[in-house]
Amino acid sequence: MISIKNVSKTYHNGTHALYDINLEIQDSEFVYIVGPTGSGKSTLIKLLDGEEIPSKGEVIVQGIDVGKLKHSKVPLYRRNIGVVFQDYRLLPRKTAFENVAYALEVVDAPKDELRKRVREVLKLVDISDKSNAFPSELSGGQQQRVAIARAIANRPKILIADEPTGNLDPKKSDEIIRLLEKINREEKTTILIVTHDIEIVRHHPKRMIAIDNGHVVADLAEGGN
Amino acid sequence: MFHRFFRHIKEGFIGVGRHFGMAISSASAVMITLVLIAVFVILTWNIQTVTSTIESSISIVASIDYEAESESSRSNIETAIKAIPGIDTVEFRDKDEEFTYYAEMQGEEERDFYEQYRSSNPFHDVFLVSVEDGLDIQEITSQIATINGVYGVYDGGTNTYTLVSLFANIRIFGGALVIALCLLATYLVYNTIKITIASRKDEIWIMRNVGAKNGYIRAPFLVEGVIIGGLGSLIPIILTIVLYYLMYDNLGGSLFGAFTLVEPFPFILYVALGLFVTGIGVGFIGSYISVCKYLRLRR
Numbered sequence: 001m002i003s004i005k006n007v008s009k010t011y012h013n014g015t016h017a018l019y020d021i022n023l024e025i026q027d028s029e030f031v032y033i034v035g036p037t038g039s040g041k042s043t044l045i046k047l048l049d050g051e052e053i054p055s056k057g058e059v060i061v062q063g064i065d066v067g068k069l070k071h072s073k074v075p076l077y078r079r080n081i082g083v084v085f086q087d088y089r090l091l092p093r094k095t096a097f098e099n100v101a102y103a104l105e106v107v108d109a110p111k112d113e114l115r116k117r118v119r120e121v122l123k124l125v126d127i128s129d130k131s132n133a134f135p136s137e138l139s140g141g142q143q144q145r146v147a148i149a150r151a152i153a154n155r156p157k158i159l160i161a162d163e164p165t166g167n168l169d170p171k172k173s174d175e176i177i178r179l180l181e182k183i184n185r186e187e188k189t190t191i192l193i194v195t196h197d198i199e200i201v202r203h204h205p206k207r208m209i210a211i212d213n214g215h216v217v218a219d220l221a222e223g224g225n
Numbered sequence: 226m227f228h229r230f231f232r233h234i235k236e237g238f239i240g241v242g243r244h245f246g247m248a249i250s251s252a253s254a255v256m257i258t259l260v261l262i263a264v265f266v267i268l269t270w271n272i273q274t275v276t277s278t279i280e281s282s283i284s285i286v287a288s289i290d291y292e293a294e295s296e297s298s299r300s301n302i303e304t305a306i307k308a309i310p311g312i313d314t315v316e317f318r319d320k321d322e323e324f325t326y327y328a329e330m331q332g333e334e335e336r337d338f339y340e341q342y343r344s345s346n347p348f349h350d351v352f353l354v355s356v357e358d359g360l361d362i363q364e365i366t367s368q369i370a371t372i373n374g375v376y377g378v379y380d381g382g383t384n385t386y387t388l389v390s391l392f393a394n395i396r397i398f399g400g401a402l403v404i405a406l407c408l409l410a411t412y413l414v415y416n417t418i419k420i421t422i423a424s425r426k427d428e429i430w431i432m433r434n435v436g437a438k439n440g441y442i443r444a445p446f447l448v449e450g451v452i453i454g455g456l457g458s459l460i461p462i463i464l465t466i467v468l469y470y471l472m473y474d475n476l477g478g479s480l481f482g483a484f485t486l487v488e489p490f491p492f493i494l495y496v497a498l499g500l501f502v503t504g505i506g507v508g509f510i511g512s513y514i515s516v517c518k519y520l521r522l523r524r
Contacts (some may be wrong), residue, residue, distance in 0.1 A: 071521070091431065
C-alpha cells in the first residue's frame with residue numbers, strides 16, 4: 001500500500017512542487033495520475049522511488065517511510081519499485097535479453113533463475129521473438145515493452161510508468177496500456193501511470209488522480225465518479 | 226560471489242577499453258608523476274644514507290678533569306652521560322690513546338717532535354659520545370657539560386648544527402614533495418574517472434533505478450582506476466630499474482668518489498614495488514573519491 005500524508009515538497013531553489021498532498025493507493029490498484037507539465041507529477045514519482053525527500057509529511061510505501069531511508073538503503077528499497085520512462089532508457093550496447101537480464105544481475109540473481117525469469121517477462125510483454133535485437137533495431141513500442149519487462153523483472157510491488165506512451169502513436173499507446181493492465185492482472189503489481197494523454201484514460205477507465213499546481217484537484221474512482 | 230567479482234573486473238577492463246584514449250592520457254599523467262616520485266625517492270634515500278653515515282660519525286668529545294681520573298669518578302661520569310636520553314654509544318679513551326690519536330694525525334717529523342712530550346702528556350681522558358638523532362646534539366652537549374668532573378665538551382660547534390639541520394630539512398622537503406606528487410597523481414585519476422562517470426551517467430542511472438547498491442555501481446570504476454594507476458606505474462618501474470643500474474655501474478657506486486650510492490639490489494626493487502603500490506593506490510583512491518562524490522549527490 002502507498003500512503004502519502006500531508007506531503008509538501010519545496011526544492012532548494014525555492015520552487016514549490018507539491019502542497020499538502022494526501023493520497024492512499026491500495027495493493028494491486030491501477031491508477032492514473034494526470035496533470036499538465038509542471039504540475040508536480042514528476043516530483044510525486046521522485047518521492048515515491050526515493051530520489052527526493054519530502055519537505056513535510058511522510059511517504060509510506062509497503063510500510064517503509066521513504067523520506068527517512070538512509071542513502072545506502074535506497075537501492076534495496078527501490079527493488080520494490082519498477083519505473084518506466086517515456087524515453088525507455090535502455091542500454092544501447094545490450095540486446096533486449098541482456099537489458100532485462102541486467103536488472104536481475106544487479107540484484108545478484110542466480111544464473112539459471114535469471115535466464116528463466118528473463119524469458120518469462122519477455123514472453124509476458126510479448127517480445128520473445130526480438131530478444132536478441134539491440135534497442136536501435138526495435139521500434140518505439142517494442143523498446144517500451146523491453147523497458148517494461150526490465151522494470152517488472154524483479155517482481156516489484158509497484159510499477160510506475162512516467163508518460164509511457166509519450167512517444168507512441170495511439171495504436172501503440174493502446175497496446176502498452178493493455179500490457180500494463182495484463183501485468184496488473186497477472187502479477188498483481190500496483191500500477192501508477194503518469195500521463196497527460198486523456199484519450200488513454202477514456203479508453204481504459206480506472207481510478208484517476210488529477211494534479212495541478214502541486215495540489216490534488218480531483219480523485220475519481222473508476223468510471224469517473 | 227566469485228562470479229560477481231569477476232564480472233566487476235571484466236566491466237572495469239571493458240570500461241578502460243571504451244575510454245581507451247582517456248585512460249591512456251590519464252595513465253601517462255600518472256606515469257610522469259610517478260617518474261618524478263621515483264627520482265625524489267631515490268634522491269632522498271641516497272641523501273638519507275649519506276647523511277646518516279655522516280651523522281653517526283659525529284660524536285661529542287667530553288674530556289675529564291685531571292682530578293676526576295680515578296676509576297670510581299670515571300664510572301660515575303659514564304653513568305651520568307648514559308642517563309641522558311638520546312645517547313647512542315659512550316666510548317672511553319684514556320689520555321695515552323688520545324696522545325697517540327693526535328700524534329698520528331700529524332706528519333712524520335712532527336710526530337717525533339710530539340713523542341718527546343709523551344711523559345708529560347697534557348691530554349685528558351675522554352668519553353666519545355655518539356647520539357641517536359643529530360638534531361639533539363646541541364642539547365646533549367650542554368647537558369654533558371654540567372656533569373661533575375667533566376672538564377670540557379666539544380662537538381664541532383655551529384658547523385655541526387647547521388649541517389645536521391640541513392640534512393633534516395632535505396629529508397623533510399623530499400618527503401613533502403613525494404606526498405605532494407602522490408596527491409597530484411590521485412587528482413589526475415580522480416578527474417579521469419569523473420569524466421568516465423559523466424559519459425556513463427545513463428548506465429549508472431539505470432543501475433540505481435533497478436536497485437543496484439552503491440558498492441555494485443562503484444566496483445567497475447574502482448577496477449578502472451586501479452588499471453589506470455597500474456598501467457601508469459609500468460614505465461616508471463622499468464625506467465627506474467634500468468636507469469638506476471646504469472647510473473650505479475657508470476659511476477662505480479659512488480658520487481664524486483665521496484658519497485656512496487645505495488646498492489641497487491634490493492633497494493631498487495623496493496622502489497619499484499613502492500611505485501606499483503602507489504600507482505594502484507592513487508588509482509583506487511582517485512576513482513573512489515570520484516564515484517562517491519557522484520553517488521552522494523543522488524539518492
